[in-house]
Every structure is written in structure tokens, then in C-alpha cells.
Amino acid sequence: MGRVTVKEERCKGCGYCIEACSSANLYLDRDKRNKSGYSVASFKDDEQCSGCALCAEVCPDVALEVYR
Amino acid sequence: MSAIAEKKVFSTPQVLKDNVYHFCPGCHHGLVHRLAAEALDDYNLATSAVGVIGVGCGVFLYDYLAIDCCEAPHGRAPAVAAGIKRTNPGAFVFTYQGDGDLAAIGTSEIIHAANRGEQITVIFVNNSVYGMTGGQMAPTTLPGQKTTTTPAGRSPLNDGHPVNMAEIIAILPGTAYSARVSCHNLKGIRTARKAMHRAFQAQVEKRGFALIELLSACPTNWRMTPQQSLQRMEDEMIPAYPLGTYKDF
Numbered sequence: 593m594g595r596v597t598v599k600e601e602r603c604k605g606c607g608y609c610i611e612a613c614s615s616a617n618l619y620l621d622r623d624k625r626n627k628s629g630y631s632v633a634s635f636k637d638d639e640q641c642s643g644c645a646l647c648a649e650v651c652p653d654v655a656l657e658v659y660r
Numbered sequence: 661m662s663a664i665a666e667k668k669v670f671s672t673p674q675v676l677k678d679n680v681y682h683f684c685p686g687c688h689h690g691l692v693h694r695l696a697a698e699a700l701d702d703y704n705l706a707t708s709a710v711g712v713i714g715v716g717c718g719v720f721l722y723d724y725l726a727i728d729c730c731e732a733p734h735g736r737a738p739a740v741a742a743g744i745k746r747t748n749p750g751a752f753v754f755t756y757q758g759d760g761d762l763a764a765i766g767t768s769e770i771i772h773a774a775n776r777g778e779q780i781t782v783i784f785v786n787n788s789v790y791g792m793t794g795g796q797m798a799p800t801t802l803p804g805q806k807t808t809t810t811p812a813g814r815s816p817l818n819d820g821h822p823v824n825m826a827e828i829i830a831i832l833p834g835t836a837y838s839a840r841v842s843c844h845n846l847k848g849i850r851t852a853r854k855a856m857h858r859a860f861q862a863q864v865e866k867r868g869f870a871l872i873e874l875l876s877a878c879p880t881n882w883r884m885t886p887q888q889s890l891q892r893m894e895d896e897m898i899p900a901y902p903l904g905t906y907k908d909f
């Protein structure tokens with residue numbers, strides 16, 4: 593089982609991580625904005641994450657860290 | 661709670677500073693910075709590296725990597741890097757350049773640095789446009805691509821053809837390594853990561869000049885969403901800029 597942490601101030605909401613995750617554990621939280629005004633990626637902690645880290649590998653802003 | 665201790669399986673490279681990137685959403689400059697940072701970490705080069713930065717959106721690399729850096733005038737990074745390397749042979753010297761920087765104003769410097777076999781590594785971000793200045797045509801712009809200076813689309817008859825730098829550099833005898841990779845999907849990024857390491861290895865092992873060209877998105881100046889940009893890379897950029905290793909020591 594895995595877990596993803598989002599460094600919210602680094603995230604720009606590009607959505608690349610959301611497409612990379614095969615089990616839909618990440619989503620764009622439209623209600624949450626960082627200091628730069630971007631909607632940020634959020635992790636859905638419903639125990640579906642395998643900790644594969646594909647999301648972090650494609651993140652252009654190095655905003656994700658993954659634990660397994 | 662699981663009884664097994666949790667392990668970090670993806671962490672930020674050590675040499676990458678905490679500063680938040682200034683790049684636009686979906687821009688691949690940040691990813692290329694990370695790949696460079698991973699290679700710097702893996703070859704243990706943080707204290708011996710000197711980054712020579714061209715002019716373009718990558719110009720603030722010194723804010724993001726905890727290494728020595730030097731800014732070069734537009735296009736001149738390979739000449740500056742050659743000077744630094746020749747006077748400091750123990751340093752690991754790389755340039756970081758966009759396609760406007762490397763393939764337009766800096767064409768002379770890149771060709772001759774490669775031809776002289778300068779022991780430097782060139783990180784070349786090809787996003788087929790002048791990003792920083794607002795989306796003018798670059799020599800790498802694709803036929804038909806709309807830019808602020810080709811509003812009806814680039815016409816090869818009037819504006820010339822895209823320039824394939826990885827292939828051109830590969831035919832020069834001083835070149836040890838030349839490859840083109842793409843940042844548009846996971847497979848591309850994994851290949852890019854290996855190629856970045858190889859381009860670093862070329863210098864570490866004193867094999868000669870090394871260049872890695874990374875196809876990258878500039879969603880802002882392409883007037884696209886990040887997702888549309890990835891699709892454009894797959895549908896239009898890769899056919900014009902075939903991926904591959906063109907020279908490998």
C-alpha cells in the first residue's frame with residue numbers, strides 16, 4: 593500500500609499526475625488554491641494506492657513524494 | 661497501521677533546492693531540471709559541477725540547483741563552457757539551452773564546440789518556439805505551426821525547415837554522445853533519464869562532447885492546455901523529430 597504527499601506550493605495543477613495514475617488516486621481540488629492561485633493535486637487516501645510513483649515520475653514541478 | 665515500516669520510494673533529488681519553479685503549468689523545463697539534478701546526485705557532482713545557462717525560460721537554473729552556475733550571453737553557452745572546462749579540467753561542466761538559444765543565435769558555438777570535441781555536456785530543451793520572449797518562431801518550429809511571427813503557420817518555402825540538431829551534432833567527429841528523447845509520457849521520461857545519465861557519463865569518462873535534446877512542451881506559447889500539449893508532442897513533434905540515440909561512445 594502506498595501514500596502520496598503533495599507539496600502544494602510547488603503544484604500548478606497541470607494534471608499530468610492525474611493521468612499517470614491508473615487507479616485514480618489523485619484529483620484536482622478546485623476548492624483549494626495555493627499562494628500562486630493554482631488549484632492543486634490532492635491525494636485520495638482510500639487505500640487504493642500501490643505506491644508505484646508513476647505520478648511523481650511525470651510531475652514537471654517535483655511536487656510529489658511517494659511512500660510505500 | 662501496518663506493522664511494516666513505510667519507505668520513501670520517490671523523493672526530491674538532493675541537489676534540487678526548495679524554491680518553487682517559475683515555469684508555467686505543464687512546462688517541461690522543471691522536469692528537465694529534475695533529470696539533471698538526479699544525474700548530478702547519482703554521479704556525486706554537486707560540488708564539482710558548473711552549469712552554464714543560456715538565455716530563455718531556463719535562465720534561473722541557479723535558483724533551483726545547488727551548484728555553481730554562470731550565465732552566458734544568448735547562444736554562447738558552449739563557448740563559455742568550453743573555456744571553463746579547459747581552465748578547470750576537474751570540473752563537470754554542462755550547458756542548459758533552449759532551441760532559440762542553441763539552434764538560432766548559438767548555431768555557430770554549438771557546432772564548433774562539438775566539432776572541437778569539447779569535454780562538456782549540453783542539455784538542449786527543444787519546445788519548438790521562443791518561450792521567454794512570447795512565442796516567436798524558432799528554427800525548430802514545425803511547418804504549419806502558428807507563432808507570433810508566423811501567424812498563418814510556418815511556411816517552409818518562406819521560413820525554412822525545422823532543424824534537427826541531435827542528428828547534425830552526431831555526425832561531427834568530436835561528438836561522443838548525441839540523443840533525442842521526449843518528456844511527453846512515462847516511457848519517454850524513463851528513456852530521457854537514462855540518456856541524461858549517459859550524457860553525463862560521457863564527460864565523466866572523458867569521451868568527448870555530449871548532447872541530449874529533450875522534446876518539451878510550452879503550453880503557454882502553443883496556446884494549449886497541458887494535456888493538449890502532450891498530444892501535440894506525440895502527434896506532431898515526434899514524427900518531425902525522431903527519438904533515438906544518434907551517437908553513443
Ligand SMILES: Cc1ncc(C[n+]2csc(CCOP(=O)(O)OP(=O)(O)O)c2C)c(N)n1
Nearest residue numbers: 715716717734758759760761789790791792
Ligand atoms: C543577444 C540577444 N538577443 C535576443 C535576446 C532575446 N531573447 C531572450 S530569450 C530568447 C529566446 C528564448 O527561446 P529558447 O532558447 O527557445 O528558450 P525557451 O524560453 O523557449 O525555453 C530571445 C530571443 C537576448 N536576450 N539576447
Ligand code: SF4
Nearest residue numbers: 683684687717791878
Ligand atoms: S513560456 Fe513556455 S518555456 Fe517558458 S516557462 Fe512557460 S511553458 Fe515553459
